[in-house]
Amino acid sequence: MKRKMMIDQAKVRVLLLESIHPDAVIRLEEDGFEVESVSTALDEPELIERISGVHLLGIRSKTKVTAKVLETADSLLAVGAFCIGTDQIDLTAATAAGVAVFNAPFSNTRSVVELAIAEIIAMTRRLTEKNALMHEGVWDKSADGAHEIRGRRLGIVGYGNIGTQLSVLAENLGMSVSFYDTADKLALSNAHRCATMDELLETSDIVTLHVDGRPGNAGFFGAEQFAKMKPGSLFLNLSRGIVIDHLALRDALKSGHLAGAGVDVFPSEPKGRGDEFLSELRGLPNVILTPHIGGSTEEAQSDIGGFVATKLAKFVVDGNTTLSVNLPGVALPEQPGQHRIIHVHRNTPGVLAQVNRILAEHDVNVEGQLLSTRGEYGYLITDIGGGYHEQIVDQLRSMPQTVRLRVLS
Structure with missing residues (x-):
């Protein structure tokens, strides 16, 4: 249309x-x-x-x-x-x-990273279990199973904006960092790039996911990946709920293979505050569940x-x-006293020439123009001086390549 x-x-x-x-x-x-x-x-x-x-x-x-x-x-x-x-x-x-x-x-980015750091510390110190016992009136002053994060290895799956900032902060806290990304990413500071995800899983004390929710990532982390993680390691997912198998995570936690998990995102989430939350992970004492608040x-x-x-x-x-x-990225500086024509079109040869021919036929002068394409589509901004006829707009709109036309005054 x-x-x-x-x-x-x-x-x-x-x-x-x-x-x-x-x-x-x-x-x-x-x-x-x-x-x-x-x-x-x-x-x-x-x-x-x-x-x-x-x-x-x-x-x-x-x-x-x-x-x-x-x-x-x-x-x-x-x-x-x-x-x-x-x-x-x-x-x-x-x-x-x-x-x-x-x-x-x-x-x-910073908010998500801080939540990841907080959950890593909380699980490493077993704060969730200590907190629950205290609320039940049980005084359990013990160092059993509690550790510093200093010296432990953090494995980051997905080394984008969040992964890289988490990498830097984790190193500042004394952790060693490994990461795995399908794209070729530059390692920051002393972070170690893993050639395979298996290498990361087998060597990390904590594994945290920071990948996007594209369809190809659905269910990519399941029983096979949890089994390859170090016994007693921790797992975090603050990315997208669809990327992990929650039943497999529950099994890994209940068997004791994983010592704890922090999960902020879920395959199905309530629409609003106060709605009931359902998950296979509810009721597990060594799991931190948060309602998709990484950036909140x-x-x-x-x-x-x-x-x-x-x-x-x-x-x-x-x-x-x-x-x-x-859409293709286009930024043409505004000039006062002109009209701006926005033309979104299918990316075929000759569109720019066709647009300019229509303008020239009506004696319309082009004062500024910028075109960029991305894949199948192009985005053209044209600034024209003086007035214009609706016939021009109709002709541009009638071009077979036109997807959308806007005129800004």
């Missing part, structure tokens, strides 16, 4: 789900947008019912933006993932519709709210796609 859009900025509608930080609301309202906030996630039928007429959608990790949702979204310009991951969004369908997707790849600090959520909201607002106002997850 081809879409031609000229939007009155004061009539831009924004729908924010899952209790997105108030800083996002403030930032978007500064540009005159109409913002509606919902505290919970919406499932597909609910979102389909609400998405019509919405120009900007903000979500966190629980709301799924599917192809059906995008097909129903008659006005949607962009989706903001107020988190790191974007696997909850059908990026292929979004790109095909010319809908930009933005996320916050760095804003909550006031500092991180404030940073995320401001960062993603700014990306969304600027995309509406100037069309620039810097740091877009799915």
